[in-house]
Amino acid sequence: MAMRKEASELAERSSSNPNKPHRHTLSFYSPKLSFYIFSACVTIFVILHIKALQTDQNPTSSLWSHKHQQQRVTTNTTATMAEKLRQAVTFLPLKDLRYAGPAALQGHTWFMSSMYDKQDEEGGAQYQQFPSPSSHGRLLCLKGRDNHDGSRNSYALAFPEALPHNTTLMKGLTFVSYNHYNYDNIWHGQSAVVPFVSWHIKNSCAVPDRWILYHWGEIRARMGVWLGSLMEATFSGAPRVEVFDDVEEGRPVCFEKAVVMRHNEGGMSREKRLEVFDLMRCKARLYCNVSLDEQNYKSTHSVTKRIGVTLFMRTGPRSFKNDTAVIGIFERECAKVDGCRLMVAYSNNLTFCDQVKVMSLTDILVSPHGAQLTNMFLMNRNSSVMEFFPKGWLKLAGVGQYVYHWIASWSGMRHKGAWRDPDGDTCQYGEDDRRCMSIYKHGKIGHNETYFAEWTRNVIDEVKTRKMEEAKMAIPSSNGCSCI
Ligand SMILES: *[C@@H]1O[C@H](CO)[C@@H](O)[C@H](O)[C@H]1NC(C)=O
Ligand SMILES: *[C@@H]1O[C@H](CO)[C@@H](O)[C@H](O)[C@H]1NC(C)=O
Ligand SMILES: *[C@@H]1O[C@H](CO)[C@@H](O)[C@H](O)[C@H]1NC(C)=O
Ligand SMILES: *[C@@H]1O[C@H](CO)[C@@H](O)[C@H](O)[C@H]1NC(C)=O
Ligand SMILES: *[C@@H]1O[C@H](CO)[C@@H](O)[C@H](O)[C@H]1NC(C)=O
Ligand SMILES: *[C@@H]1O[C@H](CO)[C@@H](O)[C@H](O)[C@H]1NC(C)=O
Ligand SMILES: *[C@@H]1O[C@H](CO)[C@@H](O)[C@H](O)[C@H]1NC(C)=O
Numbered sequence: 001m002a003m004r005k006e007a008s009e010l011a012e013r014s015s016s017n018p019n020k021p022h023r024h025t026l027s028f029y030s031p032k033l034s035f036y037i038f039s040a041c042v043t044i045f046v047i048l049h050i051k052a053l054q055t056d057q058n059p060t061s062s063l064w065s066h067k068h069q070q071q072r073v074t075t076n077t078t079a080t081m082a083e084k085l086r087q088a089v090t091f092l093p094l095k096d097l098r099y100a101g102p103a104a105l106q107g108h109t110w111f112m113s114s115m116y117d118k119q120d121e122e123g124g125a126q127y128q129q130f131p132s133p134s135s136h137g138r139l140l141c142l143k144g145r146d147n148h149d150g151s152r153n154s155y156a157l158a159f160p161e162a163l164p165h166n167t168t169l170m171k172g173l174t175f176v177s178y179n180h181y182n183y184d185n186i187w188h189g190q191s192a193v194v195p196f197v198s199w200h201i202k203n204s205c206a207v208p209d210r211w212i213l214y215h216w217g218e219i220r221a222r223m224g225v226w227l228g229s230l231m232e233a234t235f236s237g238a239p240r241v242e243v244f245d246d247v248e249e250g251r252p253v254c255f256e257k258a259v260v261m262r263h264n265e266g267g268m269s270r271e272k273r274l275e276v277f278d279l280m281r282c283k284a285r286l287y288c289n290v291s292l293d294e295q296n297y298k299s300t301h302s303v304t305k306r307i308g309v310t311l312f313m314r315t316g317p318r319s320f321k322n323d324t325a326v327i328g329i330f331e332r333e334c335a336k337v338d339g340c341r342l343m344v345a346y347s348n349n350l351t352f353c354d355q356v357k358v359m360s361l362t363d364i365l366v367s368p369h370g371a372q373l374t375n376m377f378l379m380n381r382n383s384s385v386m387e388f389f390p391k392g393w394l395k396l397a398g399v400g401q402y403v404y405h406w407i408a409s410w411s412g413m414r415h416k417g418a419w420r421d422p423d424g425d426t427c428q429y430g431e432d433d434r435r436c437m438s439i440y441k442h443g444k445i446g447h448n449e450t451y452f453a454e455w456t457r458n459v460i461d462e463v464k465t466r467k468m469e470e471a472k473m474a475i476p477s478s479n480g481c482s483c484i
Contacts, residue, residue, distance in 0.1 A: 085162035091143055091252070095150030095217030111178040111217055111262045112155055120202065123269025125195035128260040130157065140176070141167065141254040142212070145244040150217020156252070164252045170242070172209030174255040178262035179215050187374045187403065189227035194265035197234055197276045205483035207235045208259075210242040219243055229352035233287035234280050236484075270410055275482070277377040277411040282481035284378060288353035290360045305339030307463055309456075310358055312367035312375070313346050317442040318390060319368065326447050330366065333456040340460060347372035363463050366456075368445055369393070369418070373404045377411035382466065384414045384459050391424025392440030395432055416459050421446050 096113035117126040118134060130140035135157055141164065144153035158164060175196050181188030200206060211231075213220040221243050223231065231239045247253055265273060285291075311330055313323060320326045327344055334340040345358050347370075359365075359378035367373050368388045376385055385408050393401050408415035424443045427436035 082162045085159055086164055089141070089156045089158040089162070089164050091141075091154035091156040093151045093217075094142075094144055094153040094155055094214065097151055111150075111214070112260065115260075117263065119267070123267075123272045124202070125198045125261065125265075125272070126263045126267050127195060127199060128262075130255065130258045130260075131160070139163070139254045139256070140174075140258040140260070141252045142176075143250065143252050144212070144214070145219055145247070145249070147219050147221075150214070153214075153217055153219065158254060163254050166248075166251050168247050168251060168253045169256065170210065170253055171256045173206055174210050174212060174242070174258045175208040176212045176258055176260040177214060178217075178260070179213070179264065182215055183213055183220055183222070183227055184224035185371050186224065186226045187371045187407075189224055190230065190374055191264045192261070193227065193231060193234075194273060194276050195261045195263070195268065196259070197279060198268065198272055199259055199261075200235070201275055201279060201482060207237065208239070210240045212242050226352050226355075229287075230280060230284060233284045236283070236287075265410075273410040274412050278381075279482050281378055281411075283483070284352075284356045285360060286481065288356040290353075290357050307334075307337065307340045307363050307460060307467070308343065308361045309334050309340060309364045309366065309460070310343045310345060310362040312358075312365060312372055313344065314368050314370055314372065315346065315348050317444075318370050319444055320388075321444045321446050325449075326452070329447065329449055329452045330456060333453055333460065336457075337460050337464070347375075363467075364416075364459055369401065369404065374407065376404070376407060376413050379413060381412040382414060382470075384416045384463055386416050386455065386459060387418040388445050389418055389420045390440060390443030390445045391421045392427070392431070392436060392443065394420055396434060396437045396440060416455075416462075419448070419451065419455070 092112075092114060094111060096111075098113070112128075115128055116134070117128055118132075119126045129135075131137045138157035138159055141156045141158050142153070144155065146152040156164070158167075163169065177192050177196070179188065179192040181191070183189045183192065196208070211223075213223065220241075222228070222241055223239060228239060244253060265276075309330060311327060313319065327342075331342055334342040341361075343358060343361070345354075347355075347367075350358065355375050356378050359375050360380070362379050362383060364384045364386065365373070365376055365379060366386045366388075368390075373385070373387065376383070385404065387404055389397075389401070405415045407413075421443075423446055425439055427433065427439050429435045
């Protein structure tokens with residue numbers, strides 16, 4: 001009470017001097033004045049509060065209902081704010097048709113086009129994570145089950161306290177993949193998962209609880225067998241692909257934690273990719289019970305002498321015209337070298353683990369251009385690749401024909417060049433016409449005994465020299481995967 005009196009006295013004093021400019025007086029007295037005003041407020045508050053507490057014991061009092069009304073108004077404000085935030089959650093099409101045309105090819109991404117990617121370090125994967133500081137703590141939500149039209153699927157960000165009505169919240173870690181191609185072709189498939197594996201390595205080997213697979217914004221229900229096995233091996237558990245079967249049509253699904261990749265492995269440095277391929281190789285061998293222990297092998301074989309040459313054959317398009325003749329050439333060259341062992345495998349009827357096993361014993365992979373070459377990363381580092389093309393590919397196939405040069409470099413292998421068949425079907429439009437690619441694409445591959453034999457001799461020689469040098473340097477064999 002005393003304080004209140006002083007405060008009013010002060011107010012009188014300052015107003016009792018009309019000659020002085022009001023502003024001056026205020027600024028002169030201001031620290032003291034504000035203290036008094038503050039004290040007055042506190043006092044009034046305390047008094048009111050005591051009164052309210054007293055009247056609480058008397059429910060008939062009109063003050064009681066007044067106070068409760070106030071409290072209800074307050075909680076209703078919070079509810080209204082949450083409701084407003086809830087209403088403000090805006091779903092946008094996953095596939096932004098504005099960017100679906102040529103703009104898509106100029107680096108625009110029409111998948112979740114309003115979002116920006118993050119890259120933790122030079123050469124790391126470009127990704128988005130929700131919630132994160134850049135999403136201001138908001139979660140990723142999807143209404144995304146259409147498997148024909150990506151523009152009918154949509155995404156939104158929402159605060160965890162204000163998720164849209166009737167939301168299904170999915171716990172744990174969700175990997176959301178955008179893939180320009182598909183999840184069946186092993187080369188396109190592995191290209192889509194590489195950044196996820198890189199994220200996994202960087203984030204204490206965190207394992208996804210589910211995957212959501214999009215292709216052109218359309219949901220996909222499964223990975224191909226090879227890719228599924230590779231992911232099962234890498235993450236020590238079969239991938240669970242979510243298609244929202246248990247969610248009612250049109251209802252949103254939000255994710256406790258989501259990581260989105262929409263550039264495949266694009267933009268990742270060789271060093272980062274090497275890490276990923278090293279881990280996938282290591283985990284695949286563990287999963288398939290292929291011995292990781294080089295020492296084991298050294299004790300029973302002379303490692304400097306052993307050279308595994310594998311002919312990885314195709315059937316149908318881009319197969320050799322005469323497998324027998326090609327096998328014969330490699331058999332003869334291999335037979336001339338002590339410790340050389342030739343294996344002939346058909347990519348069409350090998351299980352994933354068969355492929356892992358074969359590759360672990362291969363130092364020189366001999367194979368036509370084709371997705372089966374993606375398996376090369378399963379060989380030991382520094383192994384060699386020899387690639388074969390049918391007629392017509394050099395001029396017409398574009399940069400895509402170099403993908404296995406790139407994979408070799410990214411996975412630490414040595415691409416030993418390609419042989420291009422000079423003979424093949426003639427094309428009615430003339431050799432350089434783009435329309436000819438449809439003919440050449442499915443062409444078969446002949447052979448040139450002289451060339452194949454000499455090339456093989458040179459590559460085997462190089463491998464022999466490298467193995468002897470590596471044995472002398474006693475490179476410690478890696479004794480574990482970077483993630484278990
Ligand atoms: C909030 O206030 C509005 C308007 O008075 C009322 O209709 C609504 O039921 C209140 N909501 C809650 C949660 O009390
Ligand atoms: C939530 O779902 C129920 C049951 O289907 C429905 O009646 C209700 O309208 C939905 N609420 C909103 C806000 O969509
Ligand atoms: C690897 O070995 C374990 C234990 O012996 C066995 O359970 C598993 O089925 C084997 N995996 C393969 C792919 O052979
Ligand atoms: C394939 O090559 C083998 C060995 O050179 C030859 O004996 C055979 O006749 C060839 N087959 C065809 C269909 O040309
Ligand atoms: C695998 O496929 C090749 C080519 O079709 C065939 O020659 C070979 O016999 C098959 N091997 C097995 C084990 O089925
Ligand atoms: C691969 O070759 C490079 C260059 O010769 C060498 O530095 C590296 O140690 C080799 N790596 C392995 C795993 O043998
Ligand atoms: C086969 O390769 C050799 C060695 O490169 C070359 O001299 C010869 O012309 C080639 N033969 C044919 C038919 O292309």
